[in-house]
Amino acid sequence: MRDLGAGFGHLLKGQRWVARHGKSYGFGLVPGLITLVLYVAALVSLALWGTDFVAWATPFADDWSSPWSGLFRGFLTAVLFALALLLAVLTFTAVTLLIGQPFYESLSERVDRDVSPDGTAPESNLPLLRELWISGRDSLRVLVRAVLWGVLLFALGFIPVVGQTVVPVVGFFVTGFFLTEELTSVALQRRGVELRDRLALLRSRKTLVWGYGTPLAVSFLVPFVAVFLMPGAVAGATLLARELLGEEVRDGDSADPAVSSGPAPTH
Helix, strand or coil: CHHHHHHHHHHHHHHHHHHHCHHHHHHHHHHHHHHHHHHHHHHHHHHHHHHHHHHHHCHHHCCCCCCHHHHHHHHHHHHHHHHHHHHHHHHHHHHHHHHCHHHHHHHHHHHHHHHCCCCCCCCCCCCHHHHHHHHHHHHHHHHHHHHHHHHHHHHHCCCCCHHHHHHHHHHHHHHHHHHHHHHHHHHHHHCCCCHHHHHHHHHHCHHHHHHHHHHHHHHCCCCCHHHHHHHHHHHHHHHHHHHHCCCEECCCCCCCCEECCCCCCCC
16 A cells, blocks of 8 residues: 555656646657547547448448448447557657657756766667657567557446446556556667566565556546646656666655665666
């Protein structure tokens, strides 16, 4: 339970950090706004032409008697839109981070320098195109895992009672874990931590990760909220990454530096 509170604390600290650094906050809003426009356009298109697409994809239902054809296609249209919304939630962070790699890299470095006792930040020293390639490749791998979980949970949602109570809660925890992986990847990739090591590191402190990512996953369901929370989420994920790696932190909210006990992975 202590880790749950600590994870949520990092989320709040990240939001407070960007609130104290207005320029960094405004800088970090740009990628989220770009991604939001793209996602809204895609979802509006699906809402307008989803029914036509389902009708085109199910020609065998043309000869069905009324009302079965309409009910069947209406159900498929609803399922298609629900899956699109789930996919949007699961992928919004990854796409925003990919679009905003230079923005969030700079923001994460500023946080590192601000909280580091010696005022320095780890640097990857990789060319931008190489960083984009690694980020895109790793995001795709994580997305495949997230989609598999999403399809499984969607199917379990049809189980009476359990599907309407337990499954949604589990879904938020799963989404929170993958959100945290994507957000901490900015700081961890800069430190040379590979995807496999990142996932192992996060699994070793699941409660901490859930405390950070689950409230964020819930808040991201509210339209437009993700855009405005993203800069603070990246800042908080940088603080979380430092704790996971056991790096010393000069916390601006307290006088004494804190040292996390989490071991750094070997790679």
